[in-house]
Amino acid sequence: MQRRDFFKKLGTVAAVSAVMPAMSFAGGAKPVSPNKMDYNTAVNTITGGKTPKPSKKVKLKVPEIAENGAVVPVTVTVDSPMTESNYVKAIHILTGKNSNARTIDVYLTPANGKAMFSTRIKLGGTQKVTALVELSNGEFLTASQSVKVTIGGCG
Amino acid sequence: MQKRKSLIKIKPKRYKNGEIVKVSFMVMHPMHTGMAKDKKTKKIIPAKYINSVKFIYNGKEITSMKVWESLSVNPVFTTYMKINGKGKLTVKYTDNTGEAHEKTKKIKPKG
Numbered sequence: 439m440q441r442r443d444f445f446k447k448l449g450t451v452a453a454v455s456a457v458m459p460a461m462s463f464a465g466g467a468k469p470v471s472p473n474k475m476d477y478n479t480a481v482n483t484i485t486g487g488k489t490p491k492p493s494k495k496v497k498l499k500v501p502e503i504a505e506n507g508a509v510v511p512v513t514v515t516v517d518s519p520m521t522e523s524n525y526v527k528a529i530h531i532l533t534g535k536n537s538n539a540r541t542i543d544v545y546l547t548p549a550n551g552k553a554m555f556s557t558r559i560k561l562g563g564t565q566k567v568t569a570l571v572e573l574s575n576g577e578f579l580t581a582s583q584s585v586k587v588t589i590g591g592c593g
Numbered sequence: 594m595q596k597r598k599s600l601i602k603i604k605p606k607r608y609k610n611g612e613i614v615k616v617s618f619m620v621m622h623p624m625h626t627g628m629a630k631d632k633k634t635k636k637i638i639p640a641k642y643i644n645s646v647k648f649i650y651n652g653k654e655i656t657s658m659k660v661w662e663s664l665s666v667n668p669v670f671t672t673y674m675k676i677n678g679k680g681k682l683t684v685k686y687t688d689n690t691g692e693a694h695e696k697t698k699k700i701k702p703k704g
Contacts, residue, residue: 470628471626471628471662472627472640472662473661473662509665509666513671533663536663537628538661538662538663541664542658542659542660542661542664543658543659544656544657544672545657545658545659546656546672547654547655547656548675549650549653549655549674549677550655550656550672550674551613551673551674551675552613552673554671554673555672556669556671556672557664557668557669558665558668558669559664559665560624560663560664560665561663
């Protein structure tokens with residue numbers, strides 16, 4: 439199909455599946471991820487116990503209010519020269535309350551040129567989203583922002 | 594194996610050697626968390642989600658990702674890459690049920 443049609447289709451499918459989610463539980467137990475892990479455990483697993491430091495070098499862009507928790511855009515940008523001696527090794531995107539706090543771990547190299555990663559994630563409800571960044575010198579930096587979710591996206 | 598529609602997009606479309614361009618990879622995939630119930634059958638839809646993505650430029654892995662189940666349906670992965678010669682960008686990805694695919698785009702710097 440033509441490129442523009444492909445893009446349209448991508449957006450449409452996302453919208454349709456959001457409006458008619460096969461994802462409601464009529465009361466009863468809350469669903470649990472097969473990879474269940476809470477935020478603090480996720481951070482410790484990633485940093486090996488090191489305490490990450492909030493840093494203005496990490497810019498996290500998420501909407502303040504997400505109408506649809508199934509498709510929440512997240513962009514992380516890190517101020518870094520991305521040279522062999524000084525680059526962003528990894529960007530981890532974590533959530534505060536999803537059953538599995540981890541959403542994605544992105545391993546960059548100097549060949550990326552700039553430290554940035556963008557995607558769309560599901561949020562089960564209003565919660566904090568955190569970018570946890572690992573630098574080549576072993577430092578861990580973070581930036582967080584709360585996202586208000588009006589319709590939950592995990593199902 | 595099921596074929597998946599996917600796309601690699603580079604912005605800007607015309608670039609030179611040394612330029613840092615935005616690269617996006619998008620793929621049609623249901624990204625089932627394994628926690629949702631099908632409304633009709635009332636049964637849990639088994640987890641089926643992309644779990645790894647790699648960007649390989651002229652044989653060198655420049656970016657790799659470990660993906661968990663809460664990425665949105667039809668996921669998009671966007672980052673930057675430095676143009677360093679003519680060749681190919683290949684995106685390889687797998688899902689948790691064992692599917693493995695790849696998509697390639699030619700890299701043709703102008704000047």
